[in-house]
Amino acid sequence: MKKALLALLVLVVLAAAAAGGWYLRREQRITAFAATPVTLPQEGVTVSVPTGTGPKTLSQMLADAGVVTDPELLYLFIRREKAGPKLKAGEYLFEGTLTPAQVVELLASGKVKVYRFTVPEGLRVEEILPILAGSELKLEQKKLEQLVSDPRFLREAGVPASSIEGFLYPDTYTFTRNATEERVLARMVERSLEEYRKADAQRKSGVKLSLLETFTLASIVEKETGQPQERPRIACVFHNRLRQGIKLQTDPTVIYAMKLLRGVYSKNITKRDLETPHPYNTYTTVGLPPGPIANPGAAAIQAALHPLDCEDLFFVSRNDGTHIFCPTLECHNAAVEKWQVEFFRAKRRQRAGGAN
Template identity: 75%
Template sequence: MKKALLALLVLGVLAGAAAGGWYFLRERRITAFASAPVTLPTAATVEIPSGTGPKRLAQLLAEAGVVTDADLLYLYIRREQLGPRLQAGEYEFTGTLTPGQALEKIVSGQVKTYRFTVPEGLRAEEILPIVASSELKLDLRKLERLAADRRFLADIGVPAGSIEGFLYPDTYTFTRKATEEAVLTKMVASALEAYRRANAQRKNEVKLDVLEAFTLASIVEKETGAPEERPRIACVFHNRLKMGWKLQTDPTVIYAMRLLRGVYSKNITKKDLETAHPYNTYTRVGLPPGPIASPGAAALEATLRPLDCEDLFFVSRNDGTHIFCPTLECHEAAVHEWQVQFFRKKRQQGN
């Protein structure tokens, strides 16, 4: 009896030792696996749906080649109690990384993002295709419908019946789940935030409301390619508004003709200048009904905090900069030099 008990005891000790050894070896395997780097030949994108459990997650990463063993990854997730911390989303894995680093990316929610950039001074019809053609793969027709939906525009804070001027020029970052509504909402929110920052520096004598500020800023944006000139360009227009003059700015004529004829052209004719239209500032006094493009932060700041000047005119030097004049006599001399003589010399030189 004693021999039997002793044998059982010995077997128990041996079994325990074997189990302990097996457990020890397994832990070493898991630890080594988690810290062993894997080099991906190309970027791997993995979509982790909401509600994905540790086992399925391990399978997804193994199928994408991010890890070499789904079972060991599952054991590692369980050992480190990472299951409740895993976050759904689209993840991109590149280069060389360990399974532990791959999981850290998922635990911290470092989802894949997509970017697009909108330059300053573009019209909505130019901006929406940029958004649609980004890797977000949004629907251009839906974007266009939303851009003209007065209820949607009111809900996101646009103080007009058109989104024109309120698609803020910037670089945007979104995840794959971004919708057309979410993207436009963010762009408008960025425009209104830029306005709030500019408004904090507004001069007391500037009495424009939000829509008027964006409208004039869009004209300032389109009138100069020289950033340092924006405050002075804005000053000229403010002076004309105070005196009840027509703004007589070419970009508004171009915009008016685009609305009237459905064709965009930078070539302005005498007939264009004389064609009555709410956006034609050669035929109407004051600001047009709304923006003609999307102004950037600098144009908004210049509009609400213009330079102090007495200028009423500016003439292009044909290099993106302008000559500014406070009198008609000065203006006519500048026109003769930079619009008549300049182009006459170019023709004589055969350019």
């Protein structure tokens, strides 16, 4: 009996030793695996982890994508580290050289892959929507077109107009893959309103523009000059004209009016265009047009609410992106003669001379 018990004890000890050895070897394999780096392709590997994905399924997904080499060891590592509950769903970009431990760390951090697009200052809505639709977010152009004039969406976004024109703030934006058309447009409007609040805090005494009027004037200032230092003075000219009841007579509004009227955008303005009545044509209508003609940046919004102190009523292009400013019609006519009539007459003579 004693011999039998002794033999059983020996077997138990040997089994425990074998199990302990197996467990130790497994732990060593898991540790070595977790610390062994994998070099990923230059463009990286993107893996989308659905909500509710368990550690075992996730491990296989990562192995199938080539992010790790052994799904079973990854699963064991996740279990050993009790990392399962910490792993977050989303789209992840794995790039460079990563160890499985770093892969798990990234999944636990929730730092999902992001997509960026940039909208320059002064674009119209019809120019901005293709940028959004053409980004890696793959937004639907038709859905975007519906939203820009959807009364309920505009009301909820805080746009005080029947169109989103003027309220899509020019900036670089970052979104995750799940961003919807509504979320993207709402964020752009939110940025516009943020910049408005900053400018409104510095509003000049006597400037009575409403929210919509501010963006309308800012959009005109934006289209009239690409020189940031000129914007407060351009805004001053328009404020002076508004105060004195003089038509703004700004060409960008004519271009916008003709686009709305004829459905075709053209920068070439004719005498007929200037004389064609339209709410957005400031050559035929006194005051500001009904809404913005483009989407202004921060400098133009600030200029609309805090114009320079000046007596100017006119400005004329020097044809280099800057302008001559004038307080009187006589000064204006002289500037037109020099910078429009004589300037282009000289250009024509120069071209004619070069052709001979």
